[in-house]
Amino acid sequence: MSITLISKEGAQFLVSKPVADRIGVVRDCAYGADFWLGYAVATDDSMGITLANVTSSILSKILVWCEHYKDMEPLVDGDSNMEFPEWDMAYIGHDMNQILFVLEAADYLHIPGLLLLACKGIADVLDGRNPRGICDLLGIVMDFSHRQEVDMDKENGYWRWFLHPT
Amino acid sequence: MIEAPSYPWSPLVGPQEVEVVDKVRQLMADIAETTTRLEQMKAELERLNKQLFALHAQKAPIARIPDEILIAIFEAGAETLPMFSSAYKRRLDIPFQRTCTRVCRRWRQVAESCTSLWATTSIHDVGGIRMFECHLARHCKTGSLCIEVHHQFDCVSRDDRRFAKALSQLFACTAERLARVSLTCCPHTMQTIFSDQVEFPSLRVLNFESADDCHLRDSQAVAYSIIDLTKFSSLRHFTHARHINPFSPPAILIPSSQPIFSIDLSGIFLPSVLRALLQDCGNLQRLGLEGIVLLKQSETTSSRLEPHKLPRLEELQAWIDHGHSTDILDELALTTRPSLRSIELSCKHGDFDADDFDLVWFLRHASNLRRARLSLCDDHTHQVLATLGSELRLLPMLCEIHLDSYESEIYSFSDETGEAEPPCDIVDLLKPLVDMRWNQMVQSSPSARVVLSHNIPAERVKELRDMGMRVDLVDFIPPT
Structure with a gap:
């Protein structure tokens, strides 16, 4: 069939x-x-x-x-x-x-x-790709607001501080 | 800004110089204006390109994908989140799901709202425990948790005791949410971690691996280890790897009500320890024994596992280092096990001993066996295939045979002379199956197949396929 x-x-x-x-x-x-x-x-x-x-x-x-x-x-x-x-x-x-x-x-x-x-x-x-590479590959607009970008920087800073407080 | 050249070492040379200087200045002004215009045009081009990209992006396939599939993509690539001091130092170490949160607003929102992406973590030190607590507060307030602990303990140092205690407190706080725990530490530390009277009702998978050399540093700690599984009422899969002290094996407590489906063991385990462990595993469906060294004990047959134990066992994997893997069938009274559907037998040495367990006896009682993967000595393999080819009533459901560790020619060694007998070709070895058994295998499943190593020459494989046999090739991965 x-x-x-x-x-x-x-x-x-x-x-x-x-x-x-x-x-x-x-x-x-x-x-x-x-x-x-x-x-x-x-x-x-x-x-x-x-x-x-x-x-x-x-x-x-x-x-x-x-x-x-x-x-x-x-x-x-x-x-x-x-x-x-x-x-x-x-x-x-x-x-x-x-x-x-x-x-x-x-x-x-x-x-x-x-x-x-x-x-x-x-x-x-x-x-293994970075965010910019992913955007270019898939056709995505990196549309973060200024506040979100600041948040992400803080996020990075937070971990850096946590890992290396001195 | 471009400046006009000046020559302090020379006075004015005449009125014609003024005219030239004016022209130079005019050209410099033009260049500056053009440069500014060029910059403006570049900025405009970039803006338009972005606009064009945004217009195309609206039509990109990824924009049409619903959130639930986006989550499936994130989950497919999600990595264990490392919680230790040297993590995140390099950009390459950023986990996949963290990278996804930095792609665009939608991806960030979807990834951060999916708790399962942030639930699997590995802890390596006390700092890692602090990081994990912060991580729980920020990303993972609800939902189940999977924790891997990697720590090379020496059991006696103050820092390690502090780490074990902190970990014990962490586990007690998250006991309700723990779904999977993998520990690489010494048995003593494992006891410390689970020493409190705390139940772990959601824990389904527990993997425990003895850290390298911890038995040498503190053999006493190993000696009194008791692995109590009675606290884990939902435990389904238990792995105990690399136990290496034959004289003080851990006592693993499994209550008869425990619904464990799968157990994996590796290291030295005396047959008596194995039997004691499996006494109450009435629900066991899968048993994996890897790198086991079976030490013969002077005991009577009556002490062997009773035949009615393990009534639901469907899958057996026995990769034995010393001693024939077939012996495990005898030791655990698995010789009359009609529930078995899949079996993998492997032993590293190739000496055939007349006292070895007779596999044909086993074949006569495994009536539901669908899949057999054999990495045995040549004589055993030959014996099995010859029997399958001649006795069609055996294994009526069999539809997959793996001989993936074999080369194109198999040598049989004579016990008396030590000289190799003429090689037995893989085609000759499998021909009885093609002649007699193959139709039966295809009847039990249309996808019936024989799996061989990639090392088999292509012309030999073609020969088998021309005879009508379905042959798949794999890369053979030897036992660890």
């Missing part, structure tokens, strides 16, 4: 049931009513499920993960400190833009295991 997933651009991906089962949204659609005949699944298989927020390139990448984990129990709620296998870390890589898109898609598609992996991937890329 297989199901067709349609990306934002309209590209169709035919996937097997075990692979589709890894995607929470698809699983819910599929089992929402009768088996494989939920409201989002047309009786005509060719219509499939449209995933309007996921581009073709990201969907194909996500399906690689689903294919790899098709025989395992889906992770419902994971530990943020869990160790990920080598394969996962190689899969998620270090391309921040791509990881962010995978993260958004995993959240939208409700794939908790992949969501945690993407969080880990982002944290790994950010690790």
Whole structure:
């Protein structure tokens, strides 16, 4: 048994049931009513499920993960400190833009295991960078008020005083 | 400001000089004006760039991520907060979550409101305890706490006694909130820390590691150590590492009502001590024995652990330094344990002794075993794989076999001559599985696999895969 997933651009991906089962949204659609005949699944298989927020390139990448984990129990709620296998870390890589898109898609598609992996991937890329570097990498405006900047200076000063009171 | 050149060593040379000087001054004024304009343009360019960056930033993916996912990112990178004097000296030592608070207002607000980011700390000295108390007041007023204590005690110095006492008071104050404690100190200090009549109702994980050489400095302290786990009514995981005095092992008290799921032990533990420890662990699901030196004792079989003990044990990891890891199965009466789902057996030496425990006997009784990781001597490995290939009724649920410590060729050594027998190729070793067992393994799980070392030559792996076996490769990490 297989199901067709349609990306934002309209590209169709035919996937097997075990692979589709890894995607929470698809699983819910599929089992929402009768088996494989939920409201989002047309009786005509060719219509499939449209995933309007996921581009073709990201969907194909996500399906690689689903294919790899098709025989395992889906992770419902994971530990943020869990160790990920080598394969996962190689899969998620270090391309921040791509990881962010995978993260958004995993959240939208409700794939908790992949969501945690993407969080880990982002944290790994950010690790060792200073705040300015993080802002430049992610497109964040450093918008602290003057008072907050003073607070942060005090914070630094506090620890310096604590550690070296003389 | 650029100044016109002057030549004090020469008088005016004529009226034409005035004209030249005027031109020079005019040019200097122009340069100054242009420089000012350039600075203004640079400032304007910077302002516009910031404006453009801000416009793009509104559309950046990170801006769309909700707070709960932002917290998950912070938690994924969160580090243990060091509470000791030399920490924070270098910029690189700033923990990840602290860096996140300095990125932007939103990140700061989200990170500071998430108490779990600030709950894991490591304390190294008395100053660290003071820092920790300030930290609790500023960042972590509620929620559970995880504390790591790293301190090389010598048990007898005044400073160390003061530290142990201060730590004991700290633990008493936070007893309700402590969820995880890792101690690297001597057993005597551990006793001091938990000596008060204080219960720790939330403590789920307790890791205790004897500090290096503390037994040499104060062997008496080790001699009377009692590790009393009865105060920790919610304890699930207990680790006791690097106990090294075989003549005065710690008495570890575990009441029968304790719901401990997982125990890890390493160091020298006499079989009798192990049995005494495991007598009342009816809920135990995982037992890890690493670096254990099993000293044979003169005792009768009747003193062994009764077979009905450990009824829920699902996972056993035995990495034995001296003595065969298979012996542990016999010592702990784990030979008839149908609840076992995963087993890891490793021993460092490769001598096969005819008296060693017969693994086939074990295989016949572990009917639910799913995963086996074997780093045994060649003969034992050969014996197990040959048996699996020929007796299909054994281990019907098995779907994972790890032989990750093996190279492409396995040599068998003859006991009598000491000479190596012809090497047994890894493909020959696994072929009986492919011929007989593999279909059964795939039936019990579609992801059935054999895990081998990366050191196996690619052509040998390809050969196995061509025969239909799913082979995964890993980097073998030897036992510590």
